[in-house]
Amino acid sequence: MVDPLRFLEEQKIDPGLIKALRAFRDRYEVESKAQNRLASPMIPFYGKDILEMAIAGLLEGENLLLSGPKATGKNILAENLAYAFGRPVYNVSFHVNTNSADLIGTDTFIDNEVRLRQGSISLCARYGGFGILDEINMAKNDAVSVLHATLDFRRSIDVPGYDKIDLHPAARFIGTMNYGYAGTKELNEALVSRFLVIDMPPQTQETLYFIFEKLFPGLKEKALEQFIGVFLDLQMKSANGEISTKALDLRGLLAAVKIVQTGLAPAKAVRMGIVNKTFDIFEKEIVEDTVNTRIPEEWTREDVYEPDQQ
Protein backbone atom coordinates (compact mmCIF):
# COMPACT_ATOMS: atom_id res chain seq x y z
CA MET A 1 0.00 0.00 0.00
CA VAL A 2 1.27 3.48 -0.73
CA ASP A 3 2.10 5.60 2.27
CA PRO A 4 -0.65 8.25 2.38
CA LEU A 5 1.87 10.81 3.65
CA ARG A 6 4.37 10.27 0.88
CA PHE A 7 3.10 13.22 -1.15
CA LEU A 8 3.98 15.40 1.84
CA GLU A 9 7.47 13.97 2.15
CA GLU A 10 8.02 14.49 -1.57
CA GLN A 11 7.24 18.17 -1.14
CA LYS A 12 9.59 18.40 1.85
CA ILE A 13 6.90 19.32 4.32
CA ASP A 14 8.31 20.00 7.78
CA PRO A 15 9.16 16.56 9.30
CA GLY A 16 7.74 17.65 12.67
CA LEU A 17 4.33 18.13 11.07
CA ILE A 18 4.53 14.76 9.35
CA LYS A 19 5.44 13.08 12.61
CA ALA A 20 2.50 14.73 14.36
CA LEU A 21 0.22 13.62 11.52
CA ARG A 22 1.34 10.01 11.93
CA ALA A 23 0.62 10.22 15.65
CA PHE A 24 -2.83 11.66 14.90
CA ARG A 25 -3.58 8.82 12.49
CA ASP A 26 -2.53 6.23 15.05
CA ARG A 27 -4.57 7.82 17.82
CA TYR A 28 -7.91 7.89 16.03
CA GLU A 29 -9.33 4.83 14.33
CA VAL A 30 -12.15 5.01 11.82
CA GLU A 31 -15.30 3.12 12.77
CA SER A 32 -16.40 0.52 10.26
CA LYS A 33 -19.59 2.45 9.45
CA ALA A 34 -17.55 5.38 8.18
CA GLN A 35 -14.88 3.40 6.31
CA ASN A 36 -16.66 3.90 2.99
CA ARG A 37 -16.08 7.62 3.31
CA LEU A 38 -12.32 7.30 3.29
CA ALA A 39 -11.22 8.39 -0.14
CA SER A 40 -7.96 8.96 -1.92
CA PRO A 41 -7.94 12.14 -3.99
CA MET A 42 -7.54 12.00 -7.76
CA ILE A 43 -4.41 14.15 -7.61
CA PRO A 44 -2.06 15.13 -4.78
CA PHE A 45 -2.33 18.79 -3.81
CA TYR A 46 0.79 20.65 -4.82
CA GLY A 47 1.89 23.60 -2.67
CA LYS A 48 4.23 23.31 0.31
CA ASP A 49 3.37 26.53 2.16
CA ILE A 50 -0.36 26.05 1.90
CA LEU A 51 -0.10 22.43 3.03
CA GLU A 52 2.02 23.38 6.05
CA MET A 53 -0.33 26.13 7.14
CA ALA A 54 -3.36 23.90 6.73
CA ILE A 55 -1.86 20.89 8.53
CA ALA A 56 -0.60 22.99 11.43
CA GLY A 57 -4.04 24.54 11.93
CA LEU A 58 -5.90 21.25 11.77
CA LEU A 59 -3.48 19.48 14.13
CA GLU A 60 -4.27 22.13 16.72
CA GLY A 61 -8.00 21.53 16.35
CA GLU A 62 -8.78 24.57 14.24
CA ASN A 63 -11.18 24.73 11.29
CA LEU A 64 -10.11 26.15 7.94
CA LEU A 65 -11.72 28.45 5.44
CA LEU A 66 -10.16 28.25 1.97
CA SER A 67 -10.88 31.33 -0.04
CA GLY A 68 -9.86 32.03 -3.60
CA PRO A 69 -10.83 32.17 -7.27
CA LYS A 70 -12.16 29.18 -9.14
CA ALA A 71 -9.99 26.16 -9.78
CA THR A 72 -7.29 27.16 -7.31
CA GLY A 73 -7.60 23.70 -5.80
CA LYS A 74 -9.78 24.40 -2.77
CA ASN A 75 -11.67 21.12 -2.92
CA ILE A 76 -8.61 19.16 -3.92
CA LEU A 77 -6.77 20.57 -0.92
CA ALA A 78 -9.65 19.71 1.43
CA GLU A 79 -9.74 16.13 0.12
CA ASN A 80 -5.98 15.79 0.43
CA LEU A 81 -6.11 16.98 4.03
CA ALA A 82 -8.81 14.48 4.96
CA TYR A 83 -6.70 11.79 3.29
CA ALA A 84 -3.51 12.83 5.10
CA PHE A 85 -5.31 12.87 8.46
CA GLY A 86 -6.95 9.55 7.59
CA ARG A 87 -10.49 10.79 8.22
CA PRO A 88 -13.81 10.09 6.46
CA VAL A 89 -15.17 12.92 4.32
CA TYR A 90 -18.62 14.51 4.67
CA ASN A 91 -19.37 16.95 1.91
CA VAL A 92 -22.10 19.56 2.23
CA SER A 93 -22.79 21.83 -0.73
CA PHE A 94 -24.24 25.14 0.36
CA HIS A 95 -26.83 27.00 -1.69
CA VAL A 96 -29.37 29.78 -1.13
CA ASN A 97 -31.95 27.35 0.22
CA THR A 98 -29.65 25.52 2.63
CA ASN A 99 -31.35 25.52 6.02
CA SER A 100 -30.39 24.39 9.46
CA ALA A 101 -32.26 21.07 9.09
CA ASP A 102 -30.13 20.16 6.07
CA LEU A 103 -27.06 20.62 8.20
CA ILE A 104 -27.97 19.03 11.49
CA GLY A 105 -30.90 16.76 10.69
CA THR A 106 -34.67 16.54 10.59
CA ASP A 107 -37.42 14.77 12.46
CA THR A 108 -38.65 11.62 10.72
CA PHE A 109 -40.95 8.78 11.62
CA ILE A 110 -39.13 5.52 12.20
CA ASP A 111 -41.15 2.60 13.65
CA ASN A 112 -43.97 4.94 14.64
CA GLU A 113 -41.65 7.17 16.59
CA VAL A 114 -40.30 10.58 15.80
CA ARG A 115 -36.56 10.28 15.55
CA LEU A 116 -33.74 12.42 14.32
CA ARG A 117 -32.54 11.63 10.82
CA GLN A 118 -29.02 12.82 11.10
CA GLY A 119 -27.67 15.38 8.65
CA SER A 120 -24.12 15.28 7.29
CA ILE A 121 -22.79 17.56 9.99
CA SER A 122 -24.13 15.31 12.75
CA LEU A 123 -22.63 12.22 11.10
CA CYS A 124 -19.35 14.02 10.68
CA ALA A 125 -19.42 14.95 14.36
CA ARG A 126 -20.12 11.40 15.40
CA TYR A 127 -17.53 9.60 13.29
CA GLY A 128 -14.81 12.20 13.60
CA GLY A 129 -15.00 13.15 9.96
CA PHE A 130 -13.70 16.04 7.97
CA GLY A 131 -16.73 18.11 7.01
CA ILE A 132 -16.27 20.01 3.78
CA LEU A 133 -18.58 23.01 3.82
CA ASP A 134 -18.48 23.68 0.11
CA GLU A 135 -19.21 27.21 -1.17
CA ILE A 136 -20.18 28.20 2.35
CA ASN A 137 -20.83 31.78 1.27
CA MET A 138 -23.71 30.72 -0.97
CA ALA A 139 -25.91 30.07 2.06
CA LYS A 140 -27.81 32.63 4.08
CA ASN A 141 -25.94 33.60 7.20
CA ASP A 142 -28.79 32.65 9.52
CA ALA A 143 -28.82 29.08 8.17
CA VAL A 144 -25.14 28.75 8.93
CA SER A 145 -25.46 30.27 12.39
CA VAL A 146 -26.57 26.85 13.74
CA LEU A 147 -22.94 25.88 13.26
CA HIS A 148 -21.52 28.53 15.56
CA ALA A 149 -21.27 26.23 18.57
CA THR A 150 -19.97 23.44 16.34
CA LEU A 151 -17.15 25.51 14.97
CA ASP A 152 -15.92 27.17 18.14
CA PHE A 153 -14.47 25.86 21.40
CA ARG A 154 -17.83 24.35 22.40
CA ARG A 155 -17.40 21.69 19.69
CA SER A 156 -21.02 20.61 19.92
CA ILE A 157 -24.22 20.56 17.93
CA ASP A 158 -27.39 21.67 19.56
CA VAL A 159 -30.28 19.93 17.88
CA PRO A 160 -33.52 21.48 19.12
CA GLY A 161 -35.56 18.86 21.00
CA TYR A 162 -32.66 16.41 21.28
CA ASP A 163 -29.55 16.02 23.34
CA LYS A 164 -26.60 18.02 22.35
CA ILE A 165 -24.10 16.06 20.25
CA ASP A 166 -20.45 16.53 21.12
CA LEU A 167 -17.92 16.47 18.32
CA HIS A 168 -15.57 13.50 18.11
CA PRO A 169 -12.06 14.77 18.91
CA ALA A 170 -10.87 14.09 15.35
CA ALA A 171 -13.71 16.03 13.66
CA ARG A 172 -12.72 19.16 11.70
CA PHE A 173 -14.46 21.48 9.28
CA ILE A 174 -13.08 22.99 6.11
CA GLY A 175 -15.11 25.68 4.38
CA THR A 176 -14.49 26.74 0.81
CA MET A 177 -15.51 30.02 -0.74
CA ASN A 178 -15.12 31.70 -4.07
CA TYR A 179 -15.30 35.41 -3.79
CA GLY A 180 -16.35 36.50 -7.22
CA TYR A 181 -19.12 34.12 -8.32
CA ALA A 182 -22.64 35.45 -8.79
CA GLY A 183 -24.81 34.69 -5.78
CA THR A 184 -22.01 34.61 -3.22
CA LYS A 185 -22.57 36.52 -0.02
CA GLU A 186 -20.33 38.23 2.48
CA LEU A 187 -19.73 35.89 5.37
CA ASN A 188 -20.49 37.53 8.66
CA GLU A 189 -17.66 38.21 11.07
CA ALA A 190 -18.95 35.85 13.71
CA LEU A 191 -18.64 32.96 11.27
CA VAL A 192 -15.28 33.96 9.81
CA SER A 193 -13.79 34.35 13.28
CA ARG A 194 -14.37 30.62 13.82
CA PHE A 195 -11.97 29.68 11.02
CA LEU A 196 -8.34 30.14 10.14
CA VAL A 197 -8.41 31.57 6.64
CA ILE A 198 -6.15 30.45 3.81
CA ASP A 199 -5.99 32.62 0.74
CA MET A 200 -5.43 30.27 -2.20
CA PRO A 201 -2.70 31.49 -4.57
CA PRO A 202 -3.23 31.71 -8.34
CA GLN A 203 -1.66 29.02 -10.55
CA THR A 204 1.95 29.41 -11.61
CA GLN A 205 4.02 27.74 -14.29
CA GLU A 206 5.27 25.33 -11.64
CA THR A 207 1.87 24.31 -10.25
CA LEU A 208 0.48 23.89 -13.76
CA TYR A 209 3.40 21.67 -14.79
CA PHE A 210 2.76 19.51 -11.78
CA ILE A 211 -0.96 19.21 -12.46
CA PHE A 212 -0.63 18.47 -16.19
CA GLU A 213 2.15 15.95 -15.71
CA LYS A 214 0.27 14.10 -12.97
CA LEU A 215 -2.98 13.96 -14.89
CA PHE A 216 -1.57 13.40 -18.39
CA PRO A 217 1.76 11.60 -18.19
CA GLY A 218 1.68 10.92 -21.94
CA LEU A 219 1.64 14.59 -23.05
CA LYS A 220 4.32 15.78 -25.42
CA GLU A 221 6.56 18.46 -23.97
CA LYS A 222 5.78 20.95 -26.74
CA ALA A 223 2.03 20.57 -26.28
CA LEU A 224 2.35 20.76 -22.51
CA GLU A 225 4.13 24.10 -22.82
CA GLN A 226 1.43 25.50 -25.07
CA PHE A 227 -1.49 24.40 -22.90
CA ILE A 228 0.15 25.89 -19.84
CA GLY A 229 0.94 29.00 -21.87
CA VAL A 230 -2.73 29.41 -22.82
CA PHE A 231 -3.75 29.36 -19.20
CA LEU A 232 -1.04 31.77 -18.07
CA ASP A 233 -1.79 34.17 -20.96
CA LEU A 234 -5.47 34.19 -20.04
CA GLN A 235 -4.66 34.60 -16.36
CA MET A 236 -2.55 37.65 -17.21
CA LYS A 237 -5.25 39.16 -19.42
CA SER A 238 -7.81 38.62 -16.72
CA ALA A 239 -5.55 40.21 -14.08
CA ASN A 240 -5.15 43.24 -16.40
CA GLY A 241 -8.89 43.56 -16.77
CA GLU A 242 -8.87 42.75 -20.51
CA ILE A 243 -11.14 39.75 -20.01
CA SER A 244 -13.30 38.41 -17.19
CA THR A 245 -12.53 35.16 -15.39
CA LYS A 246 -15.14 33.22 -17.38
CA ALA A 247 -12.67 31.71 -19.81
CA LEU A 248 -9.97 31.33 -17.18
CA ASP A 249 -11.13 27.83 -16.55
CA LEU A 250 -8.51 25.29 -15.57
CA ARG A 251 -11.11 22.60 -15.15
CA GLY A 252 -12.28 23.27 -18.70
CA LEU A 253 -8.74 23.20 -20.04
CA LEU A 254 -8.00 19.89 -18.31
CA ALA A 255 -11.22 18.44 -19.72
CA ALA A 256 -10.18 19.60 -23.20
CA VAL A 257 -6.77 17.94 -22.95
CA LYS A 258 -8.50 14.78 -21.79
CA ILE A 259 -10.92 14.54 -24.70
CA VAL A 260 -8.13 14.98 -27.24
CA GLN A 261 -7.33 11.38 -26.26
CA THR A 262 -10.43 10.32 -28.19
CA GLY A 263 -8.99 11.81 -31.36
CA LEU A 264 -10.86 15.13 -31.38
CA ALA A 265 -8.79 18.01 -32.78
CA PRO A 266 -7.11 19.94 -29.94
CA ALA A 267 -8.40 23.30 -31.25
CA LYS A 268 -11.96 22.04 -31.13
CA ALA A 269 -11.53 20.57 -27.68
CA VAL A 270 -10.14 23.84 -26.35
CA ARG A 271 -13.01 25.73 -27.92
CA MET A 272 -15.44 23.73 -25.79
CA GLY A 273 -13.30 23.83 -22.66
CA ILE A 274 -12.24 27.47 -22.75
CA VAL A 275 -13.35 29.72 -25.61
CA ASN A 276 -17.07 28.99 -25.39
CA LYS A 277 -17.14 29.69 -21.66
CA THR A 278 -17.56 33.35 -22.42
CA PHE A 279 -20.68 34.55 -24.19
CA ASP A 280 -19.55 38.11 -24.82
CA ILE A 281 -18.45 38.41 -28.47
CA PHE A 282 -15.65 40.90 -27.83
CA GLU A 283 -14.23 38.93 -24.99
CA LYS A 284 -14.57 35.75 -27.00
CA GLU A 285 -12.47 37.25 -29.77
CA ILE A 286 -9.62 38.05 -27.38
CA VAL A 287 -9.76 34.55 -25.91
CA GLU A 288 -9.85 33.01 -29.38
CA ASP A 289 -6.78 34.96 -30.48
CA THR A 290 -4.88 33.90 -27.40
CA VAL A 291 -5.78 30.27 -27.95
CA ASN A 292 -5.08 30.31 -31.71
CA THR A 293 -1.55 31.59 -31.31
CA ARG A 294 -0.71 28.60 -29.13
CA ILE A 295 -2.89 25.75 -30.36
CA PRO A 296 -2.78 25.57 -34.17
CA GLU A 297 -6.01 24.54 -35.97
CA GLU A 298 -4.17 21.73 -37.75
CA TRP A 299 -2.91 20.00 -34.61
CA THR A 300 -4.11 16.44 -34.11
CA ARG A 301 -3.92 14.02 -31.24
CA GLU A 302 -0.46 13.00 -32.41
CA ASP A 303 0.80 16.55 -31.81
CA VAL A 304 -0.39 16.36 -28.24
CA TYR A 305 0.17 12.80 -27.02
CA GLU A 306 3.17 10.50 -27.30
CA PRO A 307 2.30 7.35 -29.25
CA ASP A 308 0.90 4.60 -27.00
CA GLN A 309 3.62 2.38 -25.63
CA GLN A 310 2.39 -1.16 -25.84
Ligand SMILES: Nc1ncnc2c1ncn2[C@@H]1O[C@H](COP(=O)(O)OP(=O)(O)OP(=O)(O)O)[C@@H](O)[C@H]1O
Ligand atom coordinates in the same frame (compact mmCIF):
# COMPACT_ATOMS: atom_id res chain seq x y z
N1 LIG B 1 -2.33 23.16 -6.16
C1 LIG B 1 -2.96 22.19 -6.85
N2 LIG B 1 -2.51 20.92 -6.77
C2 LIG B 1 -3.08 19.94 -7.47
N3 LIG B 1 -4.14 20.13 -8.30
C3 LIG B 1 -4.64 21.35 -8.42
C4 LIG B 1 -4.09 22.45 -7.71
N4 LIG B 1 -4.78 23.56 -8.02
C5 LIG B 1 -5.73 23.18 -8.91
N5 LIG B 1 -5.65 21.85 -9.16
C6 LIG B 1 -6.46 21.16 -10.17
O1 LIG B 1 -7.55 22.00 -10.50
C7 LIG B 1 -8.76 21.28 -10.52
C8 LIG B 1 -9.82 22.10 -9.83
O2 LIG B 1 -9.59 22.09 -8.45
P1 LIG B 1 -10.76 22.29 -7.39
O3 LIG B 1 -12.02 21.70 -7.85
O4 LIG B 1 -10.22 21.85 -6.07
O5 LIG B 1 -10.88 23.89 -7.42
P2 LIG B 1 -11.77 24.87 -6.54
O6 LIG B 1 -10.81 25.88 -6.02
O7 LIG B 1 -12.59 24.10 -5.56
O8 LIG B 1 -12.66 25.55 -7.66
P3 LIG B 1 -14.16 26.16 -7.60
O9 LIG B 1 -14.06 27.48 -6.87
O10 LIG B 1 -14.47 26.36 -9.05
O11 LIG B 1 -15.02 25.17 -6.91
C9 LIG B 1 -8.49 19.96 -9.83
O12 LIG B 1 -9.07 18.91 -10.49
C10 LIG B 1 -6.99 19.81 -9.87
O13 LIG B 1 -6.64 19.00 -10.96
Ligand SMILES: [Mg+2]
Ligand atom coordinates in the same frame (compact mmCIF):
# COMPACT_ATOMS: atom_id res chain seq x y z
MG1 LIG C 1 -14.71 23.96 -5.38
